[in-house]
C-alpha cells in the first residue's frame with residue numbers, strides 16, 4: 001500500500017531564549033524535536049507514557065511532559081529545558097542545591113526533576129517543605145529518594161529569595 005508522503009508542518013519554538021523553526025510531521029513529539037532536531041539531549045526519555053516525569057520541560061513557565069506533547073501543539077511557545085538553567089559556567093541555584101544536598105545519584109530523573117522544581121520555586125518563592133514534597137511527587141526517582149531532592153529544592157528557594165531581596169535592596 002502506498003502510504004504517500006506525510007505532510008510536514010513548520011513549528012517555531014523559542015527554546016531557552018533561542019528561536020528556531022523546524023519542519024516536522026504532526027506525530028513528532030516535543031521531546032524528539034528537542035533531542036533530535038535541536039540537539040538538546042539534556043531532556044531524558046523514561047516511560048514515554050507521561051508517567052515518570054523524566055521528560056519534563058517548561059512551556060510558557062508551566063511544566064509539561066514532552067513525551068506526550070506533539071511539537072505542533074506548542075507552535076509559538078517559549079520552552080525551557082535543563083540546558084537553559086545555568087548562565088554560562090554559573091549554575092542555577094537549583095543545580096547548586098542538587099549538588100550540595102546530594103539530590104541525585106544516577107541523574108536520569110534529574111533534568112525533569114529540576115524543571116519541575118523550577119516551576120515550583122518560581123511560582124512560589126515561599127514554598128514550604130511539604131509543598132515541595134507534594135510538587136515533586138509527580139516525578140519518579142528510582143535511586144535517590146525524595147528527602148535529599150526536597151532539601152535541595154528548599155535550599156534553592158531560600159537562596160533565590162535571599163538573592164532577590166539583595167537585588168531589590170541594592171536598587172532601593
Ligand code: FES
Nearest residue numbers: 046047048053067
Ligand atoms: S518519559 Fe515522559 S513522563 Fe516518562
Ligand code: FES
Nearest residue numbers: 105107109141142
Ligand atoms: S537519581 Fe537516579 S532516578 Fe533519580
